[in-house]
Amino acid sequence: MNFTDIIIPVLWFIGLGAVMGLLLAFASKIFAVKVDERIPQVTECLPGANCGGCGYTGCAALAEAIVKGEAPVNKCPVGGGEVAKKIAAVMGVEASEPVRMRAQVMCSGTAEFSKKKYIYEGARDCIAASKIGGGDKLCPNGCIGLGTCVKSCPFNAIKVENGVAVVDYAKCTGCGTCVAACPKHIIKLIPYESAHWVGCMSVDDGKTTRKYCDVGCISCKLCEKNCEAGAITVTDYVASIDYSKCTGCNVCVSKCPRKIIWSAKKQGRDGLIISRAHLED
C-alpha cells in the first residue's frame, strides 16, 4: 500500500470539487437574474398549498402578481387576514381584511331522502356519472356523491357521507377549488361566520321536486314570509339567503316544513361545525 495512492486521488477530488464550486459561484454571479427580493418574501408569507383559489397558478405566481401590483395583498382567500397583514408589511401598505368564506354543499338529499333513476356502476367520478342522464339521482340539481370535490380539495376538507358531500369547516379554507370541480354546480362559497343555508338547489316546482326528493325545496315561501329581516327570497322555486341581511335569528330553520334550512352552531375555536339537530327533533 503506497501512501501516494491515497493522497493523489484525494488531491484530485479536492481540485475537481474546488473547480466545480468556483465555476458555479462565478456562474451564479455572471448569470444572476434580477428578481425583486420581495417576491420570495411574499411567497414565504403565503400558505404554500398552491390551491389556485386566488385565480393564479400557485402561491409563487400570486406572490409575483402582488409584487408587480397586479393583485391586492389580501388576494389569498386561504390565508385570510393574518397572511394579508404579513404581506402588507412586506409591501409596506395597509391591508383590509378579506371576508373569510367557506364552501357549502347545497344539497340535503342523502340516500334515504332522494330517489334514484338508475343504478350507476361506471367510473367513480361525478363528472363521468353526470354525462349519463345527469347522474343517478332523479333530482337534476342533487349531489351525485362520487367525490369529485373530495379529490379536488387540496386540504382534505370534504368527505362523502351517505351519498352527499360534506365539508369539514375546521379544515375548509374557502379556496373554491371544489366549487369549480363540481359538475352540478351545487357547491357555493358563503361567509364563514354565517350560520344558516338552504340545503337545496332544485329549480323545479314543488310538485316535481316532491316526486324525487323528500327534502327538496318546494317553494312554499314559509321562510320568506317569516323572515323578519327580509333576507330570504324564493326565486326559481328555491329559497336563497342574502347574507348581508341575515341576522341569524333561526326562525326560518323552525318554519321550514322540509327541514332543509340548516343551521350551523359555533363550537370551540375552530369555528363552525354542522348541526343536524333540527332534523332529529
Add this chain to the structure above:
Amino acid sequence: MANIFLIMLTAILLENFIFSKFYGICPFLGVSEKPATALGMGMAVTFVMTIASAATYAVYYLILEKFNLQYLKTIAFILVIAALVQFIEMFLRKFVPALYSALGIYLPLITTNCAVLGSALVNIQNGYNFIESVVFGFSAALGFTMAILIFAGVRERLAYANPPKAFEGFPLTLITAGLLAMAFSGFSGISFN
C-alpha cells in the same frame, strides 16, 4: 453509421432504461400522473443526459484514466453531473427563459438521478467513443421519455378506474408498470449479431 443506428435502437427499445434496466424509476413513478408533466420531465432528462454523456466522457478519459483513478468514476460522475445541471439551470435562466420555464422545475430533480448516472457508466462499460456516448445518452433518454409518456397515458385512464380497495393508488400503478415492462421484454428477443 449502422453502428450508431444499432446503439439507438438498443437504447430505446431493447434495453429501455425503465423497462429492462429499471433506472430512473423515481421520476417514472413520481411525475407520470399527467402526460404534460411527463413530457416536461422527459425533455429535461433528454437534455441533461445528452450533455452529461459528453461531459462524463471527457472527465473519464481526460482525467480519471490518465491518473489511474477509474475506480472513482461513480463519485466523480455524480459530482460532475450535479455541478453541470446546476450550471445549465443558471445559464438557461439568464439566456433562454422560455426553455427555463419549461424545464426549470424538473432540472433540479434530476441532478443526481440514477438514469443519468447510469447512462454515463454504461457508456464507459461498453467502451463507446465520444460520438457513440452522446448518441447513447440521447437515445436512452428518448426511451425514457417514451416510457414515461406511455405510462402517463395509462395512468390518466387508471385515475377513473374503480379497483378493489387493496389495489387503489400505488399498488395498481406498480402492477401497471410491471405489465408494461413485460410487454417491452418482447423486444429483448431481437438479436442483431
